[in-house]
Amino acid sequence: MVLVVLALDAADIRHAEEFSCDNILLDNHTKMESVAHRLDHPHTGEAWPSIATGLHPTEHGVTGHGSWDSAALTGLSRVAHKLNISGSIRSAVGDLIKSSTDQEWTLLTVDDPTFLDGEYRAVHNWPGVYRNEALQYIWRLFAQAKDDEISKETFIREAYTEAASKFGWIHEAMSKDVEIAATHIHILDVLGHLYPEDRESYREVYEDVDERVGEVRDTLGEDDELLILSDHGMEVSWVEEDDDYGTHSWRAIASTTLDSPPEHALDVKSWVENNIQAVDTKRTATDLPEEQLRELGYIE
Template sequence: MTVVVLGIDALDPELVDPEAHPNLTLAAHRSIETIDSAAGEPSTHELWPTIITGLRPKDHGLTLKNDGVAWGNPLLESASMLADYLLPDTVQARIGAWLLTNTGADAFRTPATYYAENNIKTLFDGQEATAIGIPNYVVDPDSEDREHNLRRSLGDLFERDPDTTGGHSSADPYEFYEQCLEMVMVRIARARRAVRSGRHELVFAYTSGLDLIGHVTYDLSTLQRSAYDELDEFVGDLRKDLDDGDVLLLVSDHGLQKGVHTHEAMVAGTNKEMIAGIDSVLDIRAVIEAELRAQDHMKDSEKRSFTEAGGTEVKKHLEDLGYM
């Protein structure tokens, strides 16, 4: 039995339709509360650590500055220290955007070791688990998967632009859309392989493609609708790999409409009780862990039943042979 969690950045509860998107709404779905950053809107940088720890950003320590840029990378952090003394906030934000677009700096690459080093528990602790692409939980900081490489290679297809509504612009939104969908497919394919391996109690994969599309194509509504339709098909393929006892949970950190993060996140799942227990991004870790404990209990019960049944069968066989 496996709990499969698919983190879909910016999956918006107001943009899914149970009839059109049965694989994005599953047996139950709902909007949940999220948390705003210091910049005034929910932040991917802060929220995925919150989702895997159950802690508010101020408690897990991976937070944005008021300028909306995550300065955890040493290059950015040094620039921030100077900027705090020399530059107004608006100029700091523009410099941060330029650095993130034009250098190798990456705001989402905090290693997984950060949590143990700071005595922070995550839902992966003590589990046979695999974490695929989760922002600020990087299992192997020295390697990058195909989605990460695709994102780095977007170039002028995805540039930070503080003057636009979505904060980003693209030289070719349609080509950008295709690359983002490829990013989604890569991560879901990795999740499917992990599920099929049968080696994990917990498979947690993340993809950013829907969020990127929403930031750039907000004035091309057909593209955003198409993204939801195609994502529904991809998740449907993932569902085909699940066994009867497996559980699928979809999680977002915020919604996204008209190019801007909204103040609602979303969950959907094959287990209605799990969905009923999640009111906020702060609840997700506890609900997943409760399901994992329940599945452990079921496995123990199955083992006991098998042993008891096997013992009775052996005893009867010995009696038939005249040894008992």
């Protein structure tokens, strides 16, 4: 059995229902309670490590402020965080630093145990846990598009191809001897920020993602299961109670092919541990050409 976990950033349960995304909703779905600390709404850099660890951001310590190349800037960032200076102000200052210096900001990763840990648990990328560069790449493109350094069309193309690469990885990983195959996909978030007042364009994004989830669903083996999670939703102009279009909503989703999905972000880790099956694989030595690898510099 493989438990496939698709972390669909910003998948909003209301939008999935409105757009009839049966594959995203799966057999059983619920509005999942998320977490927030740095901002008034859930934030990608905080929520995903919380989902993976079962810990609040104040416990695992990855609260979205990241680390700068400069130790001094990192220290000032920590001070600003402790003083509770608003996230929007810190973000604006960070944008100014990046635009006027050669400093780079890096999202931190947790030290605490996660449900993604283990030799037979395959993860492609997961914000705050493993390989943050994919998320930082798409964020960087978004900033370039916002500043007219690249065209809107280029950004949309890159957002779709980046998402497609994650779905392709899932298809390959789930065919191997693993307990978990998990990846984070950011397209609903970045294009949600682009289309908060364009219902039909956002519908097209949901329909594309739903079709790709359907392809994963169709590939599941007889004993395989699928879990879909999001960290938050997206406020939009056509939802009456939304008033800050393009910001994150509290309408996260959890859906699954199993009986009942987790109802809170901090419950996901225990839910996963209760629903996986260990891989029955005998370890065998790999006969590698050691001398040749040493000559090529792969090993010392």
